[in-house]
Amino acid sequence: MMKRIAIGLMVAGLWAWPNLSLAQMVNENILADMPDGYKVASQNRRNGITQVEMIPRDQTLENWQDMFIVRIFHNSPMSLKAFELQTTRRWFAACAKAAYKPDQRGTENGYDFTFFFLRCPDIAASGEPMSRIVKIIRGQDSLYLVQAVFKRDLTPEIVKDWTPFMTKIGVCDTRIEERACPPGL
Numbered sequence: 468m469m470k471r472i473a474i475g476l477m478v479a480g481l482w483a484w485p486n487l488s489l490a491q492m493v494n495e496n497i498l499a500d501m502p503d504g505y506k507v508a509s510q511n512r513r514n515g516i517t518q519v520e521m522i523p524r525d526q527t528l529e530n531w532q533d534m535f536i537v538r539i540f541h542n543s544p545m546s547l548k549a550f551e552l553q554t555t556r557r558w559f560a561a562c563a564k565a566a567y568k569p570d571q572r573g574t575e576n577g578y579d580f581t582f583f584f585l586r587c588p589d590i591a592a593s594g595e596p597m598s599r600i601v602k603i604i605r606g607q608d609s610l611y612l613v614q615a616v617f618k619r620d621l622t623p624e625i626v627k628d629w630t631p632f633m634t635k636i637g638v639c640d641t642r643i644e645e646r647a648c649p650p651g652l
Contacts, residue, residue, distance in 0.1 A: 495608045496648055499636045502535050502615075515541045532618045540610040547579050547605035554601065554612070555585070562587035562597075571634070577646045578638045580604045586621050596620045600629050606638045 501507075505521040508528045512518075517539040522531045545553075559565045564587065571582040585599040598621035604611040613636050615629045639648035 493641055495606050495638060495640045495642075497537065497539065497604070497606075497611050497613075497636070497638050498648070499537060499613065500632065502632065505535060508534075515543075517541065534614075534616045536612075536614045536616060538612040538614075540612070542608060543610040545610055547581060547603060547610075550603055550605075550610055550612075551581050551583070554603070555583075558585045558587070558599075561591050562589065563591075564588050570630075575604075575637050576639060577643070578604050578606055582634065584621060584626070588620070593618075598625070600626070600633055602633050602636055604636075604638050607640060607643075611638060 501521060502523075504523050506524050508520045508522045508531070510517075510519045519537045520528070521535040522528065523533055526532060540550075543550075555567050558567070566584075566586040568584040568586075569581070570584060571580075573580060580602060582600075582602045585601060587597050589595065590597040596619050598617045598619065600615040600621070602611075602613045604613075613633065615633060617625060638646075640646040641648055
């Protein structure tokens, strides 16, 4: 079973992790499950970006193979399309043989999102394979980037295991009734 977490984005810039109750949720929030068997490896907020990195309990930041990353770009004016383009351009700059595969685009709970896969047989920094499953959500206040990162090729099994997990990630807002945060968190 995965542990439900709410990563709260509040106008005051407060960060809540990982047991934010619905009563504490204010304004826009990203909702995600912590992957089974994972732990928080690092979290920080710098230059308007909040980041949380999670890795399997038996891995370390120095020697990880799988990582789940949530980044919040607070008050970002960038469009979803521009951010996706920037993300994929950086990927192609780091990998001459990069592959990009779009999967889904749409609107969930009133927020536009895109969901895609990135693969590289030999990332420039390490010469090793790396792959990512990416979901970007354009919130009203901020931009949300969620990634499952693997230091290996993207196998059908990884896609099968992670796609349902990633597609459940969403954004809610206590200020907008149509985008309300779900009860029972």
